[in-house]
Amino acid sequence: MDKFHQHLENYRVNVKEDIEKRLAFIREQIDGPGLGGAVVGISGGIDSAVTAALCVRALGKDRVIGVWMPAYSQPVHEADSKNLADAIGLNLVTVDVGPAFDALVPAIQDVLPLNDKTKGNTKARLRMTTLYAIANQQGYLVADTCNRSEVYVGYMTKGGDGLADFNPVESLTKHEIRILAEELGVPGAIITKPPSADLWEGQTDEQEMGFTYEDLDRLLITGETRPEALERIEYLHRISEHKRNLMPGI
């Protein structure tokens, strides 16, 4: 077995211990300052599924709100979000951010045209606004869902999914997140689905980044990867330095 798979195997063996460490971290973040609970944006993807499952285990289902926020989202993600909620006992609510997006984008476009990426990032920032409204009102914290792989290359929207109050999955690569998801009882369809920001039709992480999560996670775990991927990964890492901030994480 190579170094990469050996690392993942070790993680699998120790996953229960790792979960306990993360649950303690979440309780410390919420109960330390005497706050009520946590709010998590639920996309139907694996990162938010794992984050929500950890929060529910740490705090109990009455202290966690999951929010599905469609804006021209693929129907499969809504179904997966509902299946997740049933599987982990998550209190899931829906806030449709589509109308706000439809009102805001033409107003900005009166000033200058926006491309698909900019529009997509605007959706992510409307979701952040929604999560903070709920957190504000309830005395909750917003949970971040960005994993170690995404953070390394800055693959998140600044001030969107990249802005939150604490992060229970920050030190985990995408491959480790998959192992954790299995252990937490996340439905299989969410674990095997290709990662996507779903910010525009047909978007997938690997296609947009220009390398695979295996390329990226091999680098993070073993220090080596395919030379062609390495150049692009390090380029994205350099230009995203401004996105890595000081929020408490584990």
Ligand SMILES: Nc1ncnc2c1ncn2[C@@H]1O[C@H](COP(=O)(O)OP(=O)(O)OC[C@H]2O[C@@H]([n+]3cccc(C(=O)O)c3)[C@H](O)[C@@H]2O)[C@@H](O)[C@H]1O
């Ligand atoms: N050197 C610098 N120092 C300080 N600030 C700097 C900067 N360079 C850019 N900026 C600022 O940052 C902005 C660009 O950052 P940002 O708005 O994030 O935009 P950008 O990095 O261009 O796009 C975000 C990327 O993250 C992806 N994404 C978003 C959301 C979720 C997921 C997912 O995995 O699901 C992925 C999305 O598909 C896209 O590829 C600039 O407009 C500028 O305001």
Ligand SMILES: Nc1ncnc2c1ncn2[C@@H]1O[C@H](COP(=O)(O)OP(=O)(O)OP(=O)(O)O)[C@@H](O)[C@H]1O
């Ligand atoms: N439609 C949505 N409703 C609610 N939250 C969303 C939605 N789309 C994205 N988000 C939030 O933005 C985060 C970033 O998206 P990202 O795609 O990186 O994570 P994911 O969907 O959970 O996992 P994956 O990377 O496997 O797709 C999500 O984890 C979620 O918190």
Ligand SMILES: [Mg+2]
């Ligand atoms: Mg996603």
